[in-house]
Amino acid sequence: MRKISILTAILLISCFSVVYSQTNNYTEAELGQKCDSIIQEGNLLYRYEKATWLFSDMYINKPEIMETAATYLTYEQGDSIKCILIDKEGKCNFEVSFLETSTPCLVRHLYRDLSDYENNLLNTRTKILKNIIENKYEVGTIKGYSLNWILLPFEKGYKLYAINGTQKAEEVPIGNDYLFITNKEGEIQSWKKFHSNLIPIDKGKPGGIHIHSHLKQEPFISATDICTFKLYQNQVGLTSFGVYSPTLSTYFIYQLETNSITISRDLDDI
Numbered sequence: 001m002r003k004i005s006i007l008t009a010i011l012l013i014s015c016f017s018v019v020y021s022q023t024n025n026y027t028e029a030e031l032g033q034k035c036d037s038i039i040q041e042g043n044l045l046y047r048y049e050k051a052t053w054l055f056s057d058m059y060i061n062k063p064e065i066m067e068t069a070a071t072y073l074t075y076e077q078g079d080s081i082k083c084i085l086i087d088k089e090g091k092c093n094f095e096v097s098f099l100e101t102s103t104p105c106l107v108r109h110l111y112r113d114l115s116d117y118e119n120n121l122l123n124t125r126t127k128i129l130k131n132i133i134e135n136k137y138e139v140g141t142i143k144g145y146s147l148n149w150i151l152l153p154f155e156k157g158y159k160l161y162a163i164n165g166t167q168k169a170e171e172v173p174i175g176n177d178y179l180f181i182t183n184k185e186g187e188i189q190s191w192k193k194f195h196s197n198l199i200p201i202d203k204g205k206p207g208g209i210h211i212h213s214h215l216k217q218e219p220f221i222s223a224t225d226i227c228t229f230k231l232y233q234n235q236v237g238l239t240s241f242g243v244y245s246p247t248l249s250t251y252f253i254y255q256l257e258t259n260s261i262t263i264s265r266d267l268d269d270i
Helices: 028-059 116-134 223-235
Strands: 016-018 069-077 080-087 091-098 104-108 145-154 157-166 178-182 188-193 210-213 240-245 250-255 260-264
Touching: 028 069, 028 080, 028 091, 028 104, 028 145, 028 157, 028 223, 028 260, 069 116, 069 145, 116 145, 116 157, 116 178, 116 188, 157 223, 223 240, 223 250
Parallel strands: 016 260, 210 240
Antiparallel strands: 069 080, 080 091, 091 104, 145 157, 157 178, 178 188, 240 250, 250 260
């Protein structure tokens, strides 16, 4: 279930730099706020998915719990990310919590009922996915890749993201990513596709940068871009990537080292 599992707490204070005062109808301050929120969401998605990867590595070779495993759940609890394995009877039989994205802070083998909160998250995720299938939304997987679903509660309801996972080496599987927004009852209110297709980043030259373009209706770099890049960038030897926005005639360049976005109309200015 690692990188192709069905399936990150706002974390870092992000820095943002611009080299002009206004792009189209957005002021410098508005662009800064927008990019800060995108970085925060990307960081959160990354924490969720990285925790799920590490969690699956911990139980995949444990036959005593894998034999009865039915599904899993990943969610925020305070300042940590918790992952639980759920058996065919609907009970938790293994749980792990992560403060950081590398080492668990809590590992427990136990057999317990799900909490009301966990049951609600699980039922909501199931309801949204069923709705997606039954209403035939234009969501599809690509051979060699799998959609990893990440459920984020927010004040008005839920956000269900889908990002690509792959076991292919030397690649960052950018693209074919989605976001479904629901009310508190899990009923889909809106949805979007960030890219027209899969546009993976292959291993590049040292010091190079990969640029891809977004759909006109998606003028900004996306949280899914940032999450996926952070998950796989070590496979391609890159520490930054860029998105060109045809709508804003602007480049958004994400730098991993500073966890920041630089914006420019001209790549030569970056």
